[in-house]
Amino acid sequence: MSQEKLVEIKNLKQHFQTGRHSVVKAVDGLNFDIYKGETFGLVGESGCGKSTTGRTIIRLYDATDGEVIFNGENVHGKKDRSELKKFNREMQMIFQDPYASLNPRMKVEDIIAEGMDIHGLAKNDKERKAKVQELLETVGLNKEHANRYPHEFSGGQRQRIGIARALAVDPSFVIADEPISALDVSIQAQVVNLLKKLQEEKGLTYLFIAHDLSMVKYISDRIGVMYFGKMVELAPADDLYNHPIHPYTQSLLSAIPLPDPDYERSRERFSYDPNNHDTSEEPEFREVRPGHFVLCTTKEFEQYKREHGAVEQ
Ligand SMILES: Nc1ncnc2c1ncn2[C@@H]1O[C@H](COP(=O)(O)OP(=O)(O)O)[C@@H](O)[C@H]1O
Numbered sequence: 001m002s003q004e005k006l007v008e009i010k011n012l013k014q015h016f017q018t019g020r021h022s023v024v025k026a027v028d029g030l031n032f033d034i035y036k037g038e039t040f041g042l043v044g045e046s047g048c049g050k051s052t053t054g055r056t057i058i059r060l061y062d063a064t065d066g067e068v069i070f071n072g073e074n075v076h077g078k079k080d081r082s083e084l085k086k087f088n089r090e091m092q093m094i095f096q097d098p099y100a101s102l103n104p105r106m107k108v109e110d111i112i113a114e115g116m117d118i119h120g121l122a123k124n125d126k127e128r129k130a131k132v133q134e135l136l137e138t139v140g141l142n143k144e145h146a147n148r149y150p151h152e153f154s155g156g157q158r159q160r161i162g163i164a165r166a167l168a169v170d171p172s173f174v175i176a177d178e179p180i181s182a183l184d185v186s187i188q189a190q191v192v193n194l195l196k197k198l199q200e201e202k203g204l205t206y207l208f209i210a211h212d213l214s215m216v217k218y219i220s221d222r223i224g225v226m227y228f229g230k231m232v233e234l235a236p237a238d239d240l241y242n243h244p245i246h247p248y249t250q251s252l253l254s255a256i257p258l259p260d261p262d263y264e265r266s267r268e269r270f271s272y273d274p275n276n277h278d279t280s281e282e283p284e285f286r287e288v289r290p291g292h293f294v295l296c297t298t299k300e301f302e303q304y305k306r307e308h309g310a311v312e313q
Pocket residue numbers: 016017018024025026044045046047048049050051052053
């Protein structure tokens with residue numbers, strides 16, 4: 001994996017005004033980088049701000065504060081049409097609900113080709129058709145599917161159509177927002193494997209959003225754990241599983257069911273108490289193990305280092 005940064009998220013905030021005196025701080029000061037060619041898993045309970053983070057990165061929302069740098073260029077701020085178009089092409093999104101995200105009145109061919117049309121990527125109708133057919137095959141469907149409508153497909157097939165639509169404009173960065181949460185368990189792995197295969201073939205970079213830690217482990221190089229708009233822990237995937245440090249991450253991991261029923265019964269479950277933290281100062285993101293960051297105060301940092309800092313050879 002390269003250490004070259006494709007996306008840099010700096011102090012990103014997204015605050016929604018929900019009433020005259022009420023504000024939801026959906027994203028509240030995120031700082032992290034996504035490297036070229038990696039899968040960055042973003043995990044946290046429903047409502048913690050994952051989708052808002054994805055949508056703000058891709059500029060579906062203007063940021064309340066902070067910056068998103070893509071390939072060295074600021075995504076937010078004033079842009080002319082051609083700059084916006086360029087970002088729109090480079091960054092694509094795959095959505096959670098394959099039923100709601102495909103227009104039921106459009107043929108699959110037109111759904112997939114929509115972005116190609118906007119960006120003028122097909123010279124003529126013949127080329128457009130050929131590209132759509134190739135994309136269908138790339139995602140494991142077949143070319144006869146081009147003339148059908150979304151309702152004729154299963155959930156897993158619809159998600160494949162959503163993936164083909166995203167790939168149609170040749171993006172370099174794809175945000176997959178819980179792309180398998182709405183699918184049957186039996187086909188979740190197929191879609192994850194397809195995403196992995198496409199990443200290898202096309203050198204894609206992913207931000208993969210999920211609400212639990214069970215599936216992201218297999219697809220992610222690094223994982224960030226979000227809690228109420230903030231990132232509380234960020235680490236290489238293996239290190240996060242082997243050495244969860246923040247008590248919230250520990251509670252998330254202890255909630256994953258394990259295949260071994262005996263061990264499962266005897267296992268300790270943690271529940272996270274957000275009030276059980278040192279409050280002597282504002283917590284900061286600090287490196288406890290190599291590449292492994294935790295949101296903590298100085299005092300907690302010293303404790304985490306004593307308990308988790310040693311790196312086994
Ligand atoms: N457009 C919006 N207006 C107001 N509040 C919103 C909006 N979108 C999301 N929220 C709120 O922001 C918080 C984070 O939501 P979301 O990003 O969807 O979380 P997640 O994807 O992690 O489930 C939630 O409290 C949600 O209710």
